[in-house]
Amino acid sequence: MSLMVNEISVFIPAYNDEKTIGRVILDAIYVLHPLRIDYEIIIVDDGSRDTTAEIIRGLAKTYKMIKLIQHGNNRDYGAALRTGFKAATKEWVFYTDGDGQYDIKEITKLLPYTEDFIFINGCIIKRKDPAYRIIFGKAYQFLIDTCFGKTLVYTNCDFRLIKKETIDRITINSNSGFAPAEMIVKLTRNGVKAKEVLISHFPRQYGHSQFFNVRKIFGLISDFLKFLIYK
Secondary structure (H helix, E strand, O other): OOOOOOEEEEEEEEOOOOOOHHHHHHHHHHHHHHHOOEEEEEEEEOOOOOOHHHHHHHHHHHOOOEEEEEOOOOOOHHHHHHHHHHHOOOOEEEEEOOOOOOOHHHHHHOHHHHHOOOEEEEEEOOOOOOHHHHHHHHHHHHHHHHHHOOOOOOOOOOEEEEEHHHHOOOOOOOOOOOHHHHHHHHHHHOOOOOEEEEEOOOOOOOOOOOOOOHHHHHHHHHHHHHHHHHO
């Protein structure tokens, strides 16, 4: 595999992911270590109420490339993204979620495209979620495409590799789950073309999505409307 990546920051937003976060981190180490590149793994614990932070601290005692950043309370997804991007110190930044629905080892599918692209995004082959989430996702994607123009096939596929200097040129204002859409629209408007690469998606084995509650949905709608009005 030909790589144009010498160094990479991997960051993982996590919230109550005690059942999955350890495996996600170890899988990242498993796939990155043999590549002989300079890497760090940053976990942004967004105010978890379970043992997520304790698990990460335990792993950090053995693997010194692991860095834990904790929010004192749950600030929501966009805030976790801002923290992760700001903390990243390497030339390239990759992030994915800590719930285990993506296989972080598939980062190797994205890396070869860094020769020609500065933004590479996963594209789910087949979404493995309950029907109501799939329907909501399609409706949400249609709304994004209608209001802001077509960007990605699936905007909320949070499996992304991007140059640090590129992401540093934009500001993500949304705190909610609208943040990825805001980021992608702003990158597109700045002339950044994404390469989409097919990746796998897996059913959630533990817990439940943090997006589907009244507070999170209200926050997403609020951020969407602000961006639509003030874009």
